[in-house]
Amino acid sequence: GGGVVHTIQVEVFQAFSTYAAIVGVKILLMGPLTAYYRFTKGAFANPEDVALKPAEERKKLLVTHPDVERNDLETSVPFLVLGLLFALKEPSLAVALLHFRLFAGSRLVHTVSYVGALPQPCRALSWMVGMGVNFSMAYRLLSSGLML
Amino acid sequence: GGGVVHTIQVEVFQAFSTYAAIVGVKILLMGPLTAYYRFTKGAFANPEDVALKPAEERKKLLVTHPDVERNDLETSVPFLVLGLLFALKEPSLAVALLHFRLFAGSRLVHTVSYVGALPQPCRALSWMVGMGVNFSMAYRLLSSGLML
Amino acid sequence: GGGVVHTIQVEVFQAFSTYAAIVGVKILLMGPLTAYYRFTKGAFANPEDVALKPAEERKKLLVTHPDVERNDLETSVPFLVLGLLFALKEPSLAVALLHFRLFAGSRLVHTVSYVGALPQPCRALSWMVGMGVNFSMAYRLLSSGLML
Numbered sequence: 001g002g003g004v005v006h007t008i009q010v011e012v013f014q015a016f017s018t019y020a021a022i023v024g025v026k027i028l029l030m031g032p033l034t035a036y037y038r039f040t041k042g043a044f045a046n047p048e049d050v051a052l053k054p055a056e057e058r059k060k061l062l063v064t065h066p067d068v069e070r071n072d073l074e075t076s077v078p079f080l081v082l083g084l085l086f087a088l089k090e091p092s093l094a095v096a097l098l099h100f101r102l103f104a105g106s107r108l109v110h111t112v113s114y115v116g117a118l119p120q121p122c123r124a125l126s127w128m129v130g131m132g133v134n135f136s137m138a139y140r141l142l143s144s145g146l147m148l
Numbered sequence: 149g150g151g152v153v154h155t156i157q158v159e160v161f162q163a164f165s166t167y168a169a170i171v172g173v174k175i176l177l178m179g180p181l182t183a184y185y186r187f188t189k190g191a192f193a194n195p196e197d198v199a200l201k202p203a204e205e206r207k208k209l210l211v212t213h214p215d216v217e218r219n220d221l222e223t224s225v226p227f228l229v230l231g232l233l234f235a236l237k238e239p240s241l242a243v244a245l246l247h248f249r250l251f252a253g254s255r256l257v258h259t260v261s262y263v264g265a266l267p268q269p270c271r272a273l274s275w276m277v278g279m280g281v282n283f284s285m286a287y288r289l290l291s292s293g294l295m296l
Numbered sequence: 297g298g299g300v301v302h303t304i305q306v307e308v309f310q311a312f313s314t315y316a317a318i319v320g321v322k323i324l325l326m327g328p329l330t331a332y333y334r335f336t337k338g339a340f341a342n343p344e345d346v347a348l349k350p351a352e353e354r355k356k357l358l359v360t361h362p363d364v365e366r367n368d369l370e371t372s373v374p375f376l377v378l379g380l381l382f383a384l385k386e387p388s389l390a391v392a393l394l395h396f397r398l399f400a401g402s403r404l405v406h407t408v409s410y411v412g413a414l415p416q417p418c419r420a421l422s423w424m425v426g427m428g429v430n431f432s433m434a435y436r437l438l439s440s441g442l443m444l
Contacts, residue, residue, distance in 0.1 A: 011443060014441055014443040015443040015444075016381075017381050017385075017437050017440075017443075018437070018438065018441075018442050018443050018444060020377055020378070020381055020437075021378065021381070021434045021437040021438050022438075024373075024374035024377055024378045024430070024434055025374070025430075025431070025434050027370055027373060027374050028370070028371070028374050028427060028430050028431070028434075030370055031370050031371070031423075031427075073221055073369055073370065073373065074175055074176070074178055074179050074221065075176070075179070076373075077172075077175060077221065077224075077225055077228070077373055078172040078173070078175050078176050080373070080377045081168055081172055081228045081232075082168070082169065082172045084232075084377075084380075085164075085165050085168055085169070089165075097443075101444075127179075131176060131179075134172070134173075134176055135173070135176070138169045138172055138173050138176075141165050141166070141168075141169040142166065142169050142170075144165075145162055145166075146166050147159060147162040147163040147165075147166050147245075148163075148166060148249075221369055222323055222324070222326055222327050222369065223324070223327065225320075225323060225369065225372075225373055225376070226320040226321070226323050226324050229316055229320055229376045229380075230316070230317065230320045232380075233312075233313050233316055233317070237313075275327075279324060279327075282320070282321075282324055283321070283324070286317045286320055286321050286324075289313050289314070289316075289317040290314065290317050290318075292313075293310055293314075294314050295307060295310040295311040295313075295314050295393075296311075296314060296397075
């Protein structure tokens with residue numbers, strides 16, 4: 001009865017908390033990762049970071065390196081918001097965990113593909129899995145009742 | 149009495165879920181839209197995407213095109229967070245829907261203006277409407293009681 | 297008993313609402329700040345914004361200025377999501393306020409350092425404080441019970 005439903009909801013919320021913390025930490029680590037690329041590949045975005053370098057080196061360093069610009073906010077922000085609202089719609093724990101695990105796994109593969117510059121299919125496929133999870137959660141939200 | 153208040157709260161939350169799903173899907177679609185611009189306008193952000201092209205073409209393609217950089221995370225992230233907290237502050241359904249509809253409409257006009265490169269007033273005005281909605285929700289949150 | 301616990305939870309949530317509104321407004325203000333830099337420093341990201349300028353000026357204006365690219369979404373998005381989940385884990389009001397105040401203060405110093413181009417230690421230190429708050433909240437979420 002009600003007790004079982006309540007237990008499942010608590011577990012779904014616990015699952016969302018766990019995966020949201022993992023995805024949040026991953027977003028945070030993109031900053032240091034970018035900084036690492038900036039220093040190893042000599043690409044700086046901010047003039048004051050290179051103010052102490054000789055004049056002829058400065059111009060070269062102020063190039064925005066493609067590696068520096070990489071981020072996954074456009075995929076992770078929708079996951080964090082849609083996932084929270086999805087968790088509040090009382091899905092079964094198995095369905096919720098399937099979504100959260102697929103998303104976290106796909107982003108891990110995506111980041112490894114990015115950093116290691118693996119050949120294109122890996123990054124593109126992991127991006128598609130993450131998109132699929134997000135669209136599935138959005139569909140479940142919208143199909144559970146529209147209020148426009 | 150209490151029953152009516154509860155019904156309104158459920159409806160406000162349903163309305164937020166609906167519009168958050170729409171805004172979340174819109175953020176997700178910015179990625180493919182960017183990819184579309186990359187291929188049609190020949191701007192690539194990642195070296196491995198152009199690794200198979202001839203050497204003289206590579207350099208040209210590695211330009212970050214302005215179209216590629218366009219995103220609306222800076223407006224949509226505050227909406228998603230402020231909107232959730234605003235929905236929990238028990239606004240009337242009419243007031244909540246007014247905020248959510250104006251925001252979703254303004255972002256739709258903003259994206260269409262961006263993609264179609266309409267003359268400036270359209271994009272600037274739609275951006276201002278979205279900002280106004282966000283500031284109105286922030287004001288309601290802060291005026292309902294500060295805890296600093 | 298239960299009443300006191302409930303009062304504390306309401307206050308923690310009120311505190312999160314207050315600081316989330318402040319951080320949300322700060323994200324919103326990054327847009328106009330960027331626009332201000334675009335006009336004062338002559339850096340434009342969108343071709344249609346400079347369509348009325350003479351041809352030889354256009355090319356020069358279409359440079360993406362480093363100032364324009366600065367944003368703090370990568371730090372603020374995790375704060376907003378981790379902070380909400382952290383507030384729901386029933387921390388004491390003192391611990392919650394410590395986290396929220398440190399984060400808001402560190403982002404204020406970070407933005408002032410950015411805009412005023414203060415020497416590097418200020419911006420780097422404020423960034424580290426914000427990261428510390430986020431990691432502390434993520435640790436509390438994960439240590440309160442994993443559901444993987």
